Amino acid sequence: MVNQATLHEIKPLPLKQRVKKGLKRYFGMNAGSVIFNILNYILLTVFALAMLYPFYYVLETSLKVHDISGEVAVVKYNFSAYVTILNNDGLVQSFLLSILTVAASTVIHVAFTMLAAYPLSRKHFRGRVAFLLFILFTMLFSGGLIPYYLLITKDLKLQDNILVYIIPGAVGGFNIIIVKNFLQTIPESLEESAKIDGANDLRILISIFIPLSLPIIATIALWHAVGKWNDWMTGVLYVRDKNLRVIQNFLRDILITASSSDGQGVVDPEIMNMAESVKMAAIVIGTLPIILIYPFVQKYFVKGVLLGSVKG
Numbered sequence: 001m002v003n004q005a006t007l008h009e010i011k012p013l014p015l016k017q018r019v020k021k022g023l024k025r026y027f028g029m030n031a032g033s034v035i036f037n038i039l040n041y042i043l044l045t046v047f048a049l050a051m052l053y054p055f056y057y058v059l060e061t062s063l064k065v066h067d068i069s070g071e072v073a074v075v076k077y078n079f080s081a082y083v084t085i086l087n088n089d090g091l092v093q094s095f096l097l098s099i100l101t102v103a104a105s106t107v108i109h110v111a112f113t114m115l116a117a118y119p120l121s122r123k124h125f126r127g128r129v130a131f132l133l134f135i136l137f138t139m140l141f142s143g144g145l146i147p148y149y150l151l152i153t154k155d156l157k158l159q160d161n162i163l164v165y166i167i168p169g170a171v172g173g174f175n176i177i178i179v180k181n182f183l184q185t186i187p188e189s190l191e192e193s194a195k196i197d198g199a200n201d202l203r204i205l206i207s208i209f210i211p212l213s214l215p216i217i218a219t220i221a222l223w224h225a226v227g228k229w230n231d232w233m234t235g236v237l238y239v240r241d242k243n244l245r246v247i248q249n250f251l252r253d254i255l256i257t258a259s260s261s262d263g264q265g266v267v268d269p270e271i272m273n274m275a276e277s278v279k280m281a282a283i284v285i286g287t288l289p290i291i292l293i294y295p296f297v298q299k300y301f302v303k304g305v306l307l308g309s310v311k312g
Contacts, residue, residue, distance in 0.1 A: 094246055
């Protein structure tokens with residue numbers, strides 16, 4: 001135990017020594033470590049700036065407007081491009097439709113993936129290898145765009161139907177394998193003890209495996225939600241009803257309008273002046289929801305990917 005007199009004798013290190021101690025902690029004790037760490041910091045800084053520059057360029061361009069009212073064009077920064085997009089009547093409807101379809105599709109995808117991956121992760125499941133080979137086959141081979149288009153429009157009759165955003169892609173082979181590998185890391189003793197207590201497989205899945213699988217569930221949910229949010233090809237190919245436009249197709253229509261003429265070959269100078277800004281503002285609005293959600297699932301994302309990809 002340190003007495004009061006000893007505490008008075010303890011003095012903080014001088015600033016020079018503290019700085020020297022901090023540099024040694026970050027850069028190493030010998031010349032080799034110092035050179036290696038300095039090069040690492042330089043390379044990582046360059047990579048970070050290279051990754052951040054596109055975000056800066058898009059944001060800066062979305063705020064840039066060229067004032068051509070005078071003799072000389074003057075660059076100004078304001079939110080005119082965002083106002084142009086947000087004042088459109090269809091924005092709120094498209095945004096809410098995107099949230100609805102992404103949420104519904106993600107929930108269905110996670111449920112089906114867990115139901116498929118759980119039996120495949122159990123070694124006592126008969127026919128396990130055959131099912132895994134079938135899933136692997138779907139990952140390696142595809143019928144192509146035309147058969148897929150005919151399947152959606154002729155067989156499933158999902159054209160101009162909100163279900164076209166939800167049903168296709170409800171189950172993915174890659175995510176099933178990732179989740180299966182994660183579930184195999186859970187001790188079998190938990191399942192055996194639950195069966196001794198009288199629990200069936202569905203009870204074991206809901207009460208034991210799902211609570212322990214939150215990292216991988218967050219991972220596949222993020223993957224699927226991002227893919228569905230950024231999906232605009234489905235709307236282009238299968239949806240003609242403007243009331244069923246999701247946010248990506250709505251923003252695409254705005255980009256086309258901002259870059260086109262009035263139908264008689266005459267281009268509105270004000271619209272064309274803001275065309276590039278509107279494009280970049282549309283990119284910001286389209287990516288902002290995913291950027292806001294990602295920090296909340298990041299801690300589960302890294303753990304889920306690592307554990308789901310190690311054990312085969």
